[in-house]
Amino acid sequence: MVELRNVSFRYGSKGADTVNSLSNVELRVRRGEFVLLTGPSGCGKTTVLRLINGLIPHFYPGVIEGSVTVGGKSVPERELYETAMQVGSVFQNPRSQFYNVDTTGELAFGCENRGLPEDEILERIDGTVERFGIEKLMDKNIFRLSDGEKQKIACASADVGGAEIILLDEPSANLDHETTLALRELIMLWRKQGKTIIAAEHRIAYLWDLIDRAVIMREGRIAKELGGTEKDSLTDGELSAMGLRSITQEAPDGIALPSFKSEDTAITLRDFTFFHPGAKRPTFSIPELRLAAGEITAITGANGAGKTSFLNCLCGLEKRCCGTLEYDGRHYGRRARQKLCFMVMQDTGNQLFTESVLEEVLISLPKGTANEKERAAELLKALDLEGFSERHPQSLSGGQKQRLAIACALASGRKLLLLDEPTSGLDYAHMTETADLLKSLRAMGTTILVVTHDGELIRACCGRKLCFPPDRAEP
């Protein structure tokens, strides 16, 4: 059904001296097969998917050697819209894959483009809505949906299109445990219908038992193919040696950690209540909550529970939330908290403003710091960024941006570090790096709160855990 024969590819034009993103890739996927592509970040998984759905070379230009065919037809030679009828894609970022503003229009979009008769489109939509059980999401504004709901709509939209081949590019990166399981259900539906599925993923646990074959990639090559019994007998240890994530799908709620121990020094929050604009009921309402100072606390909870809003309130960024924080005998109001907390946001790129990595750290140092430059260089070294001090922050990789943001946090001398989903979309090696970094920050006396769905990260570094919202979960 899908065939890549001896494919090498590099982005850019012919003369450009870029490195190969893919080298000599051989991949054959039969009709009805479910293949998982996995491997460390930058190994070429996404590039393979782009070759199959035709975005390479029609949207991302580059030099292809070898042949890519779908259903016997060459993808590079065919027009993109022709491939689009056979291949449906679901992407990683739920915020940027919708063309419409309303959910129903989004489901119809692919079929409308193809010029199918209206009645047939309506019929198809009704069928998908029923099978996926998404009646509640219809006729909604997409900007009001949670990430999990958006991803469901993206899958439903591929389903309405009726493609025989479904490509999934890290669809679970932003999803919580429950929603990931819901995604698994949708994939099982497609399996039952006999669709050909190719998924690129780091978080492999939720689909490990569904796949026929796992293709492990490394530096643009296929390093290993695992099928049948070989796949089933693998242990977590062998997987992490290959740089892969665990295959045990663990609910973060199942990890037993206290949220606060009696011997901990308390950071006490009082009267944290938050309403979304126009909402009648509060997103969360916390009369009192004690957090452990000097520890790493994981904050877990479903998509849409208000975890990110909670971090915003904690940082004093929400004018509508008027709670207080008590720490070390001092009371911090909203304004004061802005100077106490530092948040590493999900979109780290949105919090880096200057033209060079060094300048970014310099503007974070408190005014009048002695030997500014030396101090900044020291911090960059500590975070493994010393070779990058002249680079533009926006040109760094995701992990590097994250470390730069943390360097700024350290430079500003804030006591409380908050991180929003720091490991979404990270491979095993980068996840452990982040965990080690957090542990060393803790050793330096920083209090850390991490909003995360990542069971492995919690196991690797967190000492406390808080289920959000706390009023429901605490006994």
Added chain:
Amino acid sequence: MTYSSERSREERRGFLDPRTKLALVLILALFVMGGLGGDQLKPIKTVLSALPFLLLLIERQWGRFARGAAMLAAGYGLLFLMPFLPGVLNYIALLCGGVLTRFVVTVVMGEYLIATTSVSEFISAMERLHMPQAITIPMSVMFRLFPTIGAEWRSIRRAMAMRGISFGGAKATQVLEYQLVPMMTSTVRIGEELSASALTRGLGGPMRRTNICRIGFRAQDCILFAGCLFVIAVWIMELCGVKLW
């Protein structure tokens, strides 16, 4: 009850056809914002100014109505206060009041268009006007991009507040640059991802698109169109020197 997209499309049909909304935006932009026409058109302009607010009420967009009305009230308030203010404040009030009273109405009409028209309806309307895809597609992306840019903007403002960068500080001159750099990078990235996703779903193919939305002229559209023609007719007559009232 099972979901029926057939039923929902009837329920969701807008009060006006998108083409009527576009015509109204155009007329308001020319006559109210652009200030076309002289004394004879004054009473007509007053009626025109009330129109977007009326439409917002019909479509139950309470929030937008309140915001627009407040802005307009602020504009007239400033013009009213202006004579009592000293020196420079007088000029500032005149300027702000003038800008608000001129622009708000048309902006509200534009907001009404964007808030109450789905992408599908818009594309469908543009096709019936025989607009080429090269114009329709970029314009339809706007519907999607404005709210996204708004969200990015808020997120960047927050990040700046958290990092302690704000207007009035020693770094005030650089603030704008600080805002624009991440803004542009993320807008470009989102735009690219958006296009990639739309292309994998067959946008831009040579087939004739279909649309599941219901549009078309009804009585209210005809009345408003007649209104638009009337405004233009009065304007032309005024240009020719005909005294109407």
